[in-house]
Amino acid sequence: MSNWDYLPDYPLNSDLVKRLKSALDAKDEERMRDLICTEVTPVDAVIELANDDWMKDPSAQLPPGMLLGLWTLEYKRELTTPLCIAAAHGHTACVRHLLGRGADPDASPGGRGALHEACLGAHPACARLLLRHRADPDLLSAEGLAPLHLCRSAASLGCAQALLEHGASVQRAGGTGLDTPLHVAAQHGLDEHARLYLGRGARVNARNSRKETALSAACGATRRPDEQGRCLRLCALLLRHGAAADTRDEDERSPLHKACSHASHGLVRLLLRHGADAGALDYGGASPLARVLQTATCAPQAAPQRTVQALLNHGSPTVWPDAFPKVLKTCASVPAVIEVLFNSYPHLCVSESWKEVIPEEVFQMHKPFYQSLFALAHTPRCLQHLCRCALRRLFGKKCFDLIPLLPLPEPLQNYLLLEPEGVLH
Structure with missing residues (x-):
């Protein structure tokens, strides 16, 4: 279901959303927790945090450049749930409270579920709690990404471990690039993630839609000077596990x-x-x-x-x-x-x-x-x-x-x- 098919319980101009956005902007976590745990009903209420669909407002002042290319516009609408908000901010007690009231761990009106948000925010305690409440470890987002594809930082290693312990597929290709979790780890220079995936049977020479292997993806990513050592360890690890050093991508470029x-x-x-x-x-x-x-x-x-x-x-x-x-x-x-x-x-x-x-x-x-x-x-x-x-x-x-x-x-x-x-x- 497209998020345009949802009617939000709390639209953008509602009083609760205004207070919630104010709390989020101010990073007032206590106020934010109180709002989503005590004021939002039902427990899986759909909350609209953003909407740039100017066509709903005839009085909207549009920049001239926008009027010249209307067919190229992509309207963005951000829908979410209390559980997704809590998981995204790592509020384990709040996640536990909402799940105890029957919140659906896989609800994803905005295209991503609470488990996706926990992994993206690198909150392993929230991820484990959601998985214990039967969250789908391979749930696909609107972009075709599983939670494992969103383990993109060193701090998300615990999330990746929890997902694999609960049956997540280490081979799943996702998104428009058809990257596997190993490709994602390689792109972000995450050597410990790569070690974990390889230990779970990840195919070291799997190709994405651009015909890149994980080694090719690792070599092609731009790194800061302080990331060079970790990238070198990652590539050495891939090569020890049988990565082909001379594979070619769709442009015949080698690592x-x-x-x-x-x-x-x-x-x-x-x-x-x-x-x-x-x-x-x-x-x-x-x-x-x-x-x-x-x-x-x-x-x-x-x-x-x-x-x-x-x-x-x-x-x-x-x-x-x-x-x-x-x-x-x-x-x-x-x-x-x-x-x-x-x-x-x-x-x-x-x-x-x-x-x-x-x-x-x-x-x-x-x-x-x-x-x-x-x-x-x-x-x-x-x-x-x-x-x-x-x-x-x-x-x-x-x-x-x-x-x-x-x-x-x-x-x-x-x-x-x-x-x-x-x-x-």
Whole structure:
């Protein structure tokens, strides 16, 4: 049933809704509890908290842009029940009181039931109470999401455990994206949730509607710096459980493409160690190396040169020489990227015209490096560099594994593995 088919017991303009909204806005939890536990009748009353259907009010003043595209409007109407409100705010005593009066744990006039709200708010005590009163652990919301799909924060782990203990399906695909709970955990970097689902038999290589696996979803999500470690643990966990490191989504992008788009060098190294193809091309013809070069300037704090270095040490094809000026223009403000890439060629003809693509302020900021680059304009590379390139060509995709085995001092091993020095020789 659509929520437009419901007639609210307490419409938006009713006195009780006005007082309830005031309590919610003021975060006055005691007043809110009193209202829904003592004044609302019947126990499963439908409460209207919002309604932007301007067509009900002929005097409404509409912005001109709205009048130009009426067919694109989506009217929003928020209907709920006392039980949903209590569960959403984690008021266990209130939930217990309402259930004791016979409230239906699965009522969902607004499209989500109380169990959905408890999981979204990460309130495990409320979730367990609802489940003990026979709430459906696999109840689908209007968007086709089960409660397990709404366990989206680290604090919701207890909710996920309770759902699985009461028979929730860990394999259910939901929503327009057909994500499984494991996809959701991967998207939000929830390594403990993923461990729980895998322990309950979640299929690690299940695909969603975009043909993404959980590993692909994890690698494609944007992370804050403080979330990187948890994401790395999550991806390592997925790989240990058999996640395919080189699967492709609907755009033929691999997890490595996505990790490179964020210049996440720890994750890139992890994927490469598990057999990801450093030379893979997506539908647009872009390689993982192209992805990191495109994002290098936007993420200098992520040390994108480390990602470039890892790819080249695992056999990534380098950039076509004629395209190097374009890379120089794009990555000029991150000279360590230019250095690592430049040193992957036995010889690259440096042109004085390249100076034109480097902004003057960038040149001055990194003057020692760019002076060393243009000093090579009419000079062959040194013998040491040519030996480096010969060894790298011999080892190919095994550079990362074989070079550390050579009986050489560590500085020389680092040189062979393209460790940046800050200047070119």
